[in-house]
Amino acid sequence: MLFDVSGAKHWIVRLNQKLQEQKKYLTSLDQAIGDGDHGLNMARGFQEVVLKIHDTEYKDLGTFFKDVGMTLILKVGGASGPLYGTAFLKFSMELKEKKEINGIELGEALSAALEGIRSRGRAQLGDKTIVDVWEPVVDLMMSEGENLNPDELIRLANEKMEDTKDMEAKKGRAAYLGKRSIGHIDPGATSSMYLFEALAEVLKGESYEE
Amino acid sequence: MKNNNVSILLISHCYEIVSGLKNLLNQVQPDVNIAISGGIHDEIGTNAFDIKNALESVYTSNGVVILFDLGSALINAELAVEMFGGNKKIIFADAPLVEGAYAAVVESGLGNTVEEVANAAESAKQLQKISD
Numbered sequence: 001m002l003f004d005v006s007g008a009k010h011w012i013v014r015l016n017q018k019l020q021e022q023k024k025y026l027t028s029l030d031q032a033i034g035d036g037d038h039g040l041n042m043a044r045g046f047q048e049v050v051l052k053i054h055d056t057e058y059k060d061l062g063t064f065f066k067d068v069g070m071t072l073i074l075k076v077g078g079a080s081g082p083l084y085g086t087a088f089l090k091f092s093m094e095l096k097e098k099k100e101i102n103g104i105e106l107g108e109a110l111s112a113a114l115e116g117i118r119s120r121g122r123a124q125l126g127d128k129t130i131v132d133v134w135e136p137v138v139d140l141m142m143s144e145g146e147n148l149n150p151d152e153l154i155r156l157a158n159e160k161m162e163d164t165k166d167m168e169a170k171k172g173r174a175a176y177l178g179k180r181s182i183g184h185i186d187p188g189a190t191s192s193m194y195l196f197e198a199l200a201e202v203l204k205g206e207s208y209e210e
Numbered sequence: 211m212k213n214n215n216v217s218i219l220l221i222s223h224c225y226e227i228v229s230g231l232k233n234l235l236n237q238v239q240p241d242v243n244i245a246i247s248g249g250i251h252d253e254i255g256t257n258a259f260d261i262k263n264a265l266e267s268v269y270t271s272n273g274v275v276i277l278f279d280l281g282s283a284l285i286n287a288e289l290a291v292e293m294f295g296g297n298k299k300i301i302f303a304d305a306p307l308v309e310g311a312y313a314a315v316v317e318s319g320l321g322n323t324v325e326e327v328a329n330a331a332e333s334a335k336q337l338q339k340i341s342d
Contacts, residue, residue, distance in 0.1 A: 073289065077223075077255015079282035084290045085258075110263070120285055172281055 065092035090116030107141035261290035273299030273324030303331035
């Protein structure tokens with residue numbers, strides 16, 4: 001399996017499609033336990049990212065994902081801007097000057113991105129955050145490497161997103177609700193599921209144009 | 211810069227909150243440099259680049275104490291401080307925004323250090339607002 005700038009563009013374009021389609025759903029999840037801006041923030045942020053990457057020729061994965069991260073930090077006002085932004089910046093640092101990578105390198109770079117999210121948000125597994133999807137998915141990618149089955153990645157991301165429903169929020173605006181946050185799926189875990197679902201679809205060889 | 215006092219940076223998801231708070235503090239202590247960062251593109255939120263610019267506008271070797279409203283403001287502020295560069299005298303005060311900023315500006319006006327200003331802000335957490 002090889003992942004290059006073309007694959008990276010398809011990933012981000014596909015993720016943006018999902019976020020535009022699910023904008024209202026994400027917002028409704030966030031209205032239940034947060035401040036109700038997650039759908040709008042993600043949809044707007046990734047729309048800006050797609051505009052940015054559309055007109056630029058990228059020589060390597062590092063510069064591509066640096067633009068993704070910087071645009072999210074610049075354009076998204078909620079926690080998702082700096083968290084996803086930091087993730088893509090750390091990801092880009094691992095991929096500096098790389099034109100294409102294999103499954104093992106992809107897993108390692110995503111692992112660095114996860115570390116960025118963890119240190120920026122200070123969230124642990126079980127806190128009902130994006131980490132609850134990222135950590136098990138990255139673990140799977142690290143352990144499977146070149147043998148990763150994209151359908152298994154999609155299945156796991158969905159399962160881990162569903163699991164946040166029974167958790168009590170410990171971080172972010174939802175933490176103010178305490179036990180009342182139980183029974184709702186975390187909106188950030190949901191957008192992270194879309195992120196990995198889009199990646200898995202691209203790894204299966206599907207291509208997406210704007 | 212007005213003088214050698216420690217500067218204060220106020221961050222909120224809402225521009226009007228920190229804009230109004232700055233007015234209040236200027237009345238209490240006009241000699242302390244106060245920067246604000248609130249909202250993102252005229253909407254609710256915070257922005258790391260905007261915070262970095264605000265920080266730059268008041269940073270001196272005496273240091274800056276940062277106060278913020280809600281969680282994701284801290285995330286963006288930490289990112290802003292990283293972008294601004296390490297090894298600087300910048301302290302985040304874990305404090306209520308209004309009372310903490312009030313205590314900080316008074317302490318800074320007395321010419322005290324960045325640590326003392328941050329401690330004053332944090333001690334506002336224990337302030338009893340209604341006496342027994």
